[in-house]
Amino acid sequence: MEIPTELGKLMGIGWRHTALTPIEVRSRALPFTSRPQDLEGVTTPHDDAFVIRATIANYDVARIFVDTGSSVNVLYKDAFDRMQIDQEELQPMATSLFRFSGHEVQPLGQIQLPLSLGEEPLWRTHKHPLHNGGRSVRLQCHLGRPALSSFGAVVSTFHQKLKFPDL
Incomplete structure (x- = not known):
């Protein structure tokens, strides 16, 4: 091309x-095939956001919003603080992030952390840059396309499932 x-x-x-x-x-x-058991535990019809839990830097992190429309991965300040990661480990960032509402947010920096998805025996870990930005009352992390793509993930909000290849 x-x-x-x-x-x-x-x-x-x-x-x-x-x-x-x-x-x-x-x-x-x-x-991506759907089976009747893929809808177990999901009340339909729905238009729920897709929220998961995962392990980030050996910490169990709940309330991770999976957003296929986002070009960044964000670890919110409260979760970052709970992990007790030294702020000096953050790499400075010159660019701002913009929320869906259009509001500008200046991240404190970014850091490469291991992100683990799945359950045994389908457990995968990849290192990802996470931007440390702002506070969120409800979420601890915002998982965007960069992380999803590296896992080869397929997301179905209808099934509330995230699938990735068995390597």
Whole structure:
């Protein structure tokens, strides 16, 4: 796929970029099949947000909002403080984050932490940059596309399920 020079430079990929076509990507993707047991414990119809629990840096973290529309992973300050991570470990950030409402939030920084999803025997851990930002009354973490993509995750808000390949 040929990319114009200006766009290529902006994306940091140089003159030429080879990528899988959408058809090739789909053929290698995890098939998402729904079974009646996938809806166990889910009252339908619903339009509930998808909230999970996971392990971040060896801490059990509840109330993690899975957001396929977000381009960042955010660990809210209260959860960060409970993990007793030294703020000096945060890498400074020059960019702001913007909430869905459009309000600007200046994160305290970002840090690479291990994020573990799943249950034995399908337990996977990947290191992810988490932005430390603001306070949230209800959530401890906001999991966006970067983390979901690295796991190869398929999200179904209807089934309230997150599936990823068995490696």
